[in-house]
Amino acid sequence: MTDVANRLTEREALALAVSVARRGPGGGANPRVGCVILAPGDPASPRSVLGVGWHRGAGTPHAEVAAIAAARTADPAVNLTGATAIVTLQPCNSTGRTGPCAHALASAGIARVRYAVEDPAADRAGSDAYLAGHAVDVRGPRRFEPGEFDEIALDSARELVHAWLSSMALGRPYVTLKIATTLDARIAAPDGTSQWITGAAARANAHEVRAEVGAIVVGSGTVAADDPTLTARTAEGGLAEHQPLRVVLGLRDVPAQARLRGPGGELVHIRSRDPRAALRTLADAGVTHALVEGGAQVSAAFLRAGLADEITAYIAPKLLGGGLSAIADFGVATLADAAEFAFLSPRMLGEDVLLTARARPETFHGKDR
Ligand SMILES: NC(=O)c1ccc[n+]([C@@H]2O[C@H](COP(=O)([O-])OP(=O)(O)OC[C@H]3O[C@@H](n4cnc5c(N)ncnc54)[C@H](OP(=O)(O)O)[C@@H]3O)[C@@H](O)[C@H]2O)c1
Structure with missing residues (x-):
C-alpha cells in the first residue's frame, strides 16, 4: 500500500x-x-x-x-x-x-x-x-x-x-443530453459557427464526463457540421484511458475522412432515426449510460420519445439572439406539456455555469417510459 x-x-x-x-x-x-x-x-x-x-x-x-x-x-x-x-x-x-x-x-x-x-x-x-x-x-x-x-x-x-442503477430499473441505457449553449440557449450562430461557445474549464469537464459514459451519440447533422472527434481527452490533451463508443445516428453515410474514424472509441453507425432502436443496439453492446451530444434534432428526438433522463447544460455568458436553438421542436404546444426537470446544484466552471437537471418521471417525457 x-x-x-x-x-x-x-x-x-x-x-x-x-x-x-x-x-x-x-x-x-x-x-x-x-x-x-x-x-x-x-x-x-x-x-x-x-x-x-x-x-x-x-x-x-x-x-x-x-x-x-x-x-x-x-x-x-x-x-x-x-x-x-x-x-x-x-x-x-x-x-x-x-x-x-x-x-x-x-x-x-x-x-x-x-x-x-x-x-x-x-x-x-x-x-x-x-x-x-x-x-x-x-x-x-x-x-x-x-x-x-x-x-x-x-x-x-x-x-x-446513479446512471447504472437507473439503467437497471429502466431496462435500457440511462440517457444524458449534453448541450453547450449561450445564455439564450443557442448552440450555433446564424452563420453556423459553434466552436467554441463555452470556455476551457467547461470543455475539460465535458471530457471528464465523456470518460465516464459507455457511448457518445450524435446526429449525422453534427458530424457533417462539426466533424467532431468524439473522444475523451485528458487535461494534457491525450486520449483518456477509457474511450466510449462513438455513435452516429442517421441514415446518411459517415464521411470516409471523418475525424471520428481516427484514434478513439469504436465507431458505431446506427442507420436509423429511431432513438429507441439506437438504445437497444447500445444495450446489446453493454452500454448502461449514453451521452447524447446533439445536435438539435437528435436531442429533440430523444425528448419526443421520452428518453431523456438528465440534461447536462454548459451555459456561457454570451447572447446570440439568432442561430440554432439547443433543442428542436419535440411536440410541446402548450406550457402545461413542458418536459420538466429538477436541478441539482449548479457549478461554476471558469466563466461558464454547469447545470445538471434530472427528469421528473411524472411529466411529459415520463409518460412514455
Ligand atoms: N453547442 C453544442 O452543444 C452542439 C452540440 C452538437 C451540435 N451542435 C450544432 O448543432 C448543429 C447540428 O444540429 P442539427 O440539429 O442540424 O443536426 P443533428 O441533430 O446532429 O443531426 C440531424 C440529422 O440526424 C439524422 N437523424 C437521426 N435521427 C433523427 C431523428 N429522430 N430526427 C431527425 N433527424 C434525425 C438526420 O439525418 P439523416 O438524413 O442522416 O438521417 C438529421 O438530418 C450544428 O450546427 C452543430 O454545430 C452544437
Whole structure:
C-alpha cells in the first residue's frame, strides 16, 4: 500500500473507497465500485488499511475481491479475520463472470461490512442475509447511525452508480443530453459557427464526463457540421484511458475522412432515426449510460420519445439572439406539456455555469417510459 494513509476511520475509508471507485470505467455493464478493508478494532477509531480495491470493468474482479487480493499481496501473511470492509455499493451475491462478493467477504473472515448504496439486485439475491447468516455484521444506508458516514461521501457514492442503477430499473441505457449553449440557449450562430461557445474549464469537464459514459451519440447533422472527434481527452490533451463508443445516428453515410474514424472509441453507425432502436443496439453492446451530444434534432428526438433522463447544460455568458436553438421542436404546444426537470446544484466552471437537471418521471417525457 503506497498511495493511501496507513490508518483511517470508517468515514475516511468510505471517502477513499469512492475515490478509488472512480478509477474504474463508467457507463458499461458493471458499476463503478470501491472497497477499503480496515483492520479489526474499535469501529469508532482509526484502523490500519489492509487492502484497497476497485472494479476495473466487466469480467475483472469486483472491488471486494480486488481489495482482499490487494491485502494479501501487500502482506502474504495477512489475517483478515475480524476485519471490516467499507464498500461503496452493496456486495453482490450472484455468480456472473466472477463469484459472489458476499461469499468472498465471509470466507475471508471479514466480520463487519458497511456499504453506502443499496443494489436491488444484490438485495434480491439475499446478500445481507447471506452475510448475516455467516456472522457478519452488515449494514447499508437504511440502518446507519445518524452521522456514521459523511453525507458528501454518501452522495458521491450514490452519484457513482446513479446512471447504472437507473439503467437497471429502466431496462435500457440511462440517457444524458449534453448541450453547450449561450445564455439564450443557442448552440450555433446564424452563420453556423459553434466552436467554441463555452470556455476551457467547461470543455475539460465535458471530457471528464465523456470518460465516464459507455457511448457518445450524435446526429449525422453534427458530424457533417462539426466533424467532431468524439473522444475523451485528458487535461494534457491525450486520449483518456477509457474511450466510449462513438455513435452516429442517421441514415446518411459517415464521411470516409471523418475525424471520428481516427484514434478513439469504436465507431458505431446506427442507420436509423429511431432513438429507441439506437438504445437497444447500445444495450446489446453493454452500454448502461449514453451521452447524447446533439445536435438539435437528435436531442429533440430523444425528448419526443421520452428518453431523456438528465440534461447536462454548459451555459456561457454570451447572447446570440439568432442561430440554432439547443433543442428542436419535440411536440410541446402548450406550457402545461413542458418536459420538466429538477436541478441539482449548479457549478461554476471558469466563466461558464454547469447545470445538471434530472427528469421528473411524472411529466411529459415520463409518460412514455
Ligand atoms: N453547442 C453544442 O452543444 C452542439 C452540440 C452538437 C451540435 N451542435 C450544432 O448543432 C448543429 C447540428 O444540429 P442539427 O440539429 O442540424 O443536426 P443533428 O441533430 O446532429 O443531426 C440531424 C440529422 O440526424 C439524422 N437523424 C437521426 N435521427 C433523427 C431523428 N429522430 N430526427 C431527425 N433527424 C434525425 C438526420 O439525418 P439523416 O438524413 O442522416 O438521417 C438529421 O438530418 C450544428 O450546427 C452543430 O454545430 C452544437
